[in-house]
Amino acid sequence: MTEIKSTQAIPASGPSRPLANTAEMALKLLQPMQGLLIAGESAEAEVISIKEALQNFQLTLRLTLNNGRQATIETSSPKAAVPGAAMMVTALSDTRLIAALQPGNRQPQSSIDLGQLPVGTVVQGKVTASQQTQQDGKNLFKVVITLLNSPLAGHKLNVESAMPLAPGSLITARVQGDQSLSFMPLSGRLDQLVLGQQLTAQHNRQGSLEGLLGALGSGSGLPEQLRGAAERLLGLVPDMQQLGDTKTLAQALARSGVFLESSLLSGQASNLPADMKAALLRLIAQLPGLPGSGPLAAAQAGATLGQALPAFARSALGALGQPNARHLAQNFPLPSRLPPNVGDEADLELILKLAAAAVSRLQTHQLSSLAQTQTGPDGTQVTTWQIEVPMRDQREIVPLQVKLQREEETQHSHKEKPETLWKVELAFDVAPLGPLQVQAQLLQGSLSSQIWAERSGTAQLIAAELDHLRQRLVTAGLNVGELACRQGTPPQGPRTSLDQRFVDETA
Known part of the structure; x- marks a missing residue:
């Protein structure tokens, strides 16, 4: 604003x-x-x-x-x-x-x-x-x-x-x-409209990153000029066990691709070789031209959105009150999305489509983060980072989706020391546990968490290990509140990032 x-x-x-x-x-x-x-x-x-x-x-x-x-x-x-x-x-x-x-x-x-x-x-x-x-x-x-x-x-x-x-x-x-x-000003309102339209467009074009990585891993007939870019991209994928180390996890989050533009603006060109989005763009640049397509197709399609701005301006105020863009931004995790023929022999045209979809998926996470970064009615500043990190689980590549949110009270609050609330959401699907989602919040050194497992056996297994998890968290120096595991998935639907609480401490 x-x-x-x-x-x-x-x-x-x-x-x-x-x-x-x-x-x-x-x-x-x-x-x-x-x-x-x-x-x-x-x-x-x-x-x-x-x-x-x-x-x-x-x-x-x-x-x-x-x-x-x-x-x-x-x-x-x-x-x-x-x-x-x-x-x-x-x-x-x-x-x-x-x-x-x-x-x-x-x-x-x-x-x-x-x-x-x-x-x-x-x-x-x-x-x-x-x-x-x-x-x-x-x-x-x-x-x-x-x-x-x-x-x-x-x-x-x-x-x-x-x-x-x-x-x-x-x-x-x-x-x-x-x-x-x-x-x-109207320009600020149009910025929000453009953000919502771009988010919708990118979300419709996005595809799961593991589809591209799987195709590159099994594609033995890649051209020589493409093989080096594919190997560098595959080399950025860590093993799941490595992400148990805090430094390795921090590096994987920083290199996930959502911070590429920020690194370029700050002049940190040394980080580009290890950045996932930069590696994807290099791969697309190495692909030979194909009839009816090209490396810049996704960018050209996105650029045409700006031509519709006069129509958006006529309904600027009304569009701000619509929940569509925000509801889309708050869909977490993004569902797996692969083309129907991804299991076939990967040719250059399919690799190009998968790479363009993977870039759009990264941009969807970036735009979702921007859409959820806001100032609440009480002046609370909310900053959101939505990230996806591919990881190796034995021979398979599975995505780890992460959503970090920081809520900071303003100096106008009546408290002597404004509080900062951290929220973390994780989503992944590894064998034999199946789909898992973790929701946690950290406030003044006190941690509370809920874990959701879609399989009943997994939910029972995790519930039996919660005491061990509590002991490890206490050893790490945290005050641990409620820890719970439920079968199913977290409730979905319209919500705001300011009034949603993962755990009701007074319940």
Whole structure:
């Protein structure tokens, strides 16, 4: 998010001339209503703008008639009214109205209720009224925003801003701790839209890395220029037993390919020979050109997404509230995905398809990490890394999927020392145990974990070894909370990374 301008909520202050109160006020139309309301009919109205004249005030009202039709009228009043004020008007004649303010909860609020909109909450709204004033020789705009999301959807917020906001504008802003809003520019919203679209595209193209590695391991008829790149790629795959060493595991995670672009930006070119994504790209570069395909096919397909941005922009605000991209990003682990003919003799065309799919799988993990890195409604900073490391299990190559998440409280929290919560998820499928998923969280040196096994025999075996696991964790210097093993898979469905807890310590 890029901060444009802090917009302060309007403080309560008395105007130089009296405001309208709950008592009725007489309005004179500057132009006849031309049949909008007949004598005795009523309609809801909202003050769009107000202009001070010599002897009275000119109010622009937006009427909402009983049939749902809206119309704008210009009126004259001896009393002022706050922009955004909600009224009930009744026609006395074709040129005269009587108006009364609606109940207080229909009126614009002059402060932000941090209980219902905590610091960090992203709100979306529509500018329904605006008025330009002068303060200390500078232009100041008093703006009314109707909230479109959050628990206060439909409520109005009365704010003042140093920049103009035209009525009808759609805005996205983040609630700050000093009763202000920090606007998110359209470019930031489009970045999120592009991220969601790229994530969807990469997810549709991705394929399991073990399919390519298996094809390269069994392909004895590879061309000479391809054989060296294939051997270097296969040499990066560690044995499963080696990953029991913390240093080896850390190196495997760092070389998984998700940090390639970060290494290039920081100038760490020495890490490239051992990076999985760099090795995949070298392999693709060594493949000879094939009819109808090429090493840059995946990149060219992704580049065409940018041409659709004008259509995305029209629904920028609405798309931010849709769960599709986030739900896709939070699917963990990614399922195994192999083409139907992967078991056949691997030719160059199949290897190219498998390599392009493997690159897309790595990019899916990268984009998923970006999509889940966010600031929560309470200001908590969440950073996510989603990684896949292939490992050798005897003669087979199986993937180890890892998801690391760090949640850091901000300095605005009421605690003396902000806490950092670490969450780790592991997913792998090794014989004879079958599919396993591990969920753990670490907070202030205390570790809790749940293990999910799809096979009943595996679940019973792990449950019998939990005491031994607890002893090893205690020996490592950790305070161990709950350790549990269940048969099945973790519950899936929409969730947020901030309110999900793997273990309920109070249950």
